[in-house]
Amino acid sequence: MLRLEDVLPLLGDFASVDAFREAMCAVLRDNGVRHADMRREMEDFTEASERIRYDCKSLQNRYGYLGSEQACDICGTPVQSRAFFLFPCTHVFHSDCMAAEMKLHLSTEQIAAAADCERRQQQLLRQLQDVRAVVASSGGLAKVPTGSSSSGGTDKESELLQAMAEQRQKFDSIVASQCLFCGDIMIASTSQPFVTTDEEKAAALWKI
Numbered sequence: 622m623l624r625l626e627d628v629l630p631l632l633g634d635f636a637s638v639d640a641f642r643e644a645m646c647a648v649l650r651d652n653g654v655r656h657a658d659m660r661r662e663m664e665d666f667t668e669a670s671e672r673i674r675y676d677c678k679s680l681q682n683r684y685g686y687l688g689s690e691q692a693c694d695i696c697g698t699p700v701q702s703r704a705f706f707l708f709p710c711t712h713v714f715h716s717d718c719m720a721a722e723m724k725l726h727l728s729t730e731q732i733a734a735a736a737d738c739e740r741r742q743q744q745l746l747r748q749l750q751d752v753r754a755v756v757a758s759s760g761g762l763a764k765v766p767t768g769s770s771s772s773g774g775t776d777k778e779s780e781l782l783q784a785m786a787e788q789r790q791k792f793d794s795i796v797a798s799q800c801l802f803c804g805d806i807m808i809a810s811t812s813q814p815f816v817t818t819d820e821e822k823a824a825a826l827w828k829i
């Protein structure tokens with residue numbers, strides 16, 4: 622269908638548009654309504670993105686309480702003995718127990734990415750220990766140059782700590798993106814048999 626907007630550019634600068642007046646007014650009215658709708662939609666999107674930003678910010682400061690005797694929901698030993706994850710559903714897992722269990726459910730790429738994060742963290746930790754050893758041996762006077770000349774007053778130690786925190790965050794987002802017992806993983810695993818083939822073979826060995 623030919624629209625008025627298609628015809629208008631073909632008219633000369635001095636052409637009389639009396640015959641189109643009604644149609645032009647209708648088009649302008651339509652455009653006005655559409656413009657108002659779009660503006661309302663944009664305001665809704667802006668409001669939604671602000672709410673999401675606020676939620677993300679408040680997520681960083683969310684906390685929970687743990688009893689001193691609270692046990693890891695995987696291995697059953699006290700959870701505060703080492704690094705752990707506490708989920709809003711109150712399930713709590715040691716970081717290494719969770720990683721080991723999650724590796725059974727993650728894709729090969731995700732496992733490789735998590736292993737890479739762990740390797741980088743170990744490297745950074747070794748570098749940090751070296752830096753601290755140098756500073757300690759000089760009685761706190763040594764200044765270790767930073768990796769990049771543009772980092773200004775940031776010293777090597779905080780640069781390494783920052784890099785370690787980034788790797789840790791990346792690792793957490795892969796391994797602890799959801800609770801092992803309440804997330805999609807548990808729902809997907811309901812179709813898997815309770816007894817694995819290896820366990821069946823082990824049980825067969827005990828048959829009398």
Ligand SMILES: [Zn+2]
Nearest residue numbers: 693696715718
């Ligand atoms: Zn554990």
Ligand SMILES: [Zn+2]
Nearest residue numbers: 710712800803
């Ligand atoms: Zn849970």
